[in-house]
Amino acid sequence: MCAEVIAALRINGEGTYLDATVGLGGHSEAIAKRLKGGRLICVDKDGQALRLSEKRLSRFGSAITFLRCDFRHIKSELERLSVTSLDGCVLDIGVSSLQFDEPSRGFSYRHNGPLDMRMDTDAENNARAIVNGRSEEDIADIILRYGQERHARLLAKAIVKHRPIDTTAQLADIILSALPAKARRQDGHPAKKTFQALRIAVNDELTALERALGDIVALLSPSSRVAVVTFHSLEDRLVKNIFTALSAPCVCPPSFPACVCGGKPALTKQTRQTPGEAEILRNPRVRSATLRYAEKLR
Numbered sequence: 001m002c003a004e005v006i007a008a009l010r011i012n013g014e015g016t017y018l019d020a021t022v023g024l025g026g027h028s029e030a031i032a033k034r035l036k037g038g039r040l041i042c043v044d045k046d047g048q049a050l051r052l053s054e055k056r057l058s059r060f061g062s063a064i065t066f067l068r069c070d071f072r073h074i075k076s077e078l079e080r081l082s083v084t085s086l087d088g089c090v091l092d093i094g095v096s097s098l099q100f101d102e103p104s105r106g107f108s109y110r111h112n113g114p115l116d117m118r119m120d121t122d123a124e125n126n127a128r129a130i131v132n133g134r135s136e137e138d139i140a141d142i143i144l145r146y147g148q149e150r151h152a153r154l155l156a157k158a159i160v161k162h163r164p165i166d167t168t169a170q171l172a173d174i175i176l177s178a179l180p181a182k183a184r185r186q187d188g189h190p191a192k193k194t195f196q197a198l199r200i201a202v203n204d205e206l207t208a209l210e211r212a213l214g215d216i217v218a219l220l221s222p223s224s225r226v227a228v229v230t231f232h233s234l235e236d237r238l239v240k241n242i243f244t245a246l247s248a249p250c251v252c253p254p255s256f257p258a259c260v261c262g263g264k265p266a267l268t269k270q271t272r273q274t275p276g277e278a279e280i281l282r283n284p285r286v287r288s289a290t291l292r293y294a295e296k297l298r
Contacts, residue, residue: 001229001291004273005090006030008227008293014038015087015224018078020071020212023096025053031090032060039063041083045070045120049098070120072208075215085221093209093239094231095119095199097285103168107199109191112169117195117202127198128166136160146206146234147197154178155194171195196232206238213242217266220296227293236290243270243294267294 005027011017013036019028022042032040042057042064044050050068057064069077071091078084099107099119106116106127117127131139140156143149158178165171172191176184184190200206216226230236246267250259273291280287 001273001275001279001286001289002026002030004275004291005092005227005229005293006034008271008273008291009088009090009225011035012038012087016083016085017041018074018086018089018216019043020074020089020091020216021093022053022066023049023092024098025056027090027092028053028057028064032057032064035060035063038087039065041065041067041078041081043067043069043071043074043077046096046099047121049096052098070208071212074212075219078219084219086216086219087221087224089216089220089226090229091209091212091216091227092229093205093235106168107195109168109172109189109195112167115166115168115171117199119203123203125202127171127202130198130201131159131171132164142201143194143197145197146200147193147195148234149193149197151179151183168195200234206234209235209238210242213239217246217296222296222298225293225295227291229289229291231288231290236292239292240270240272243267243292247294265297268297270294 011031011034013034016039017031018041019031020043022028022044028040028042040063042053045068047068050066054066065081067077095107099105103111103113106113115128115131130142136156139159140152143155144152149155155175155178158174159165162174165174175191175194179190213228220226228239230239247265247269249263249265250261251263252259252261270292275286275289
């Protein structure tokens with residue numbers, strides 16, 4: 001949804017912009033093409049992705065600054081760069097094509113590889129540690145909470161029974177054999193929800209998103225916008241709720257008979273967009289994408 005994101009941001013050529021999830025640099029390239037003296041800061045915690053995006057965007061020279069960090073730390077990283085305000089930001093949440101399509105990264109049930117799923121390859125926690133080291137109850141809670149898988153308890157029991165599990169193919173086969181026949185015939189791969197859940201847990205994605213989005217909104221200059229692209233309902237609901245809270249003028253408890261906080265909304269009411277059929281035909285992976293954006297008021 002690159003065209004929609006760029007339209008939402010309303011790029012000012014002299015502004016300062018943040019791509020908090022640069023990935024392979026698609027959004028960043030579109031932003032950089034529109035800069036005329038402005039600045040773009042590209043962030044990713046995946047070192048491989050950052051190296052590839054640096055190469056792709058090298059022609060823009062000093063207009064772009066690259067940072068390898070988890071976007072939950074973006075506030076302190078921007079302070080270090082003496083960046084005190086932003087004229088726009090994009091966050092494209094989730095797994096990149098690079099991560100999905102590289103078997104050695106261990107994200108996909110479609111490619112056999114080590115059970116890893118770390119976006120930051122220097123991080124200690126990985127999917128193998130979770131499935132082999134956590135209790136059956138913990139694994140079930142992860143699958144239910146982050147995968148919204150109704151058979152979470154059944155799958156956790158099967159995972160514990162078949163430990164140790166070292167590869168994505170092993171885990172996918174265990175899930176397939178453990179699920180009831182009816183569940184195996186539903187749309188999508190039977191392992192999709194469990195793999196999603198483990199990935200979110202490994203990278204602590206929802207906590208990071210909540211912290212980063214709040215810090216980014218605080219850094220936006222008035223009339224600037226933040227745009228967030230999500231690919232599953234948990235992320236989208238979190239973004240929706242944060243935007244809704246920040247666009248509310250009052251933060252008093254519902255039990256108060258009248259407003260005493262004197263609060264004013266930080267954001268305008270959010271806008272929601274989904275990809276059109278033409279884009280889905282060009283890139284089927286974008287089918288589940290949702291774009292939400294809002295404008296800073298104060």
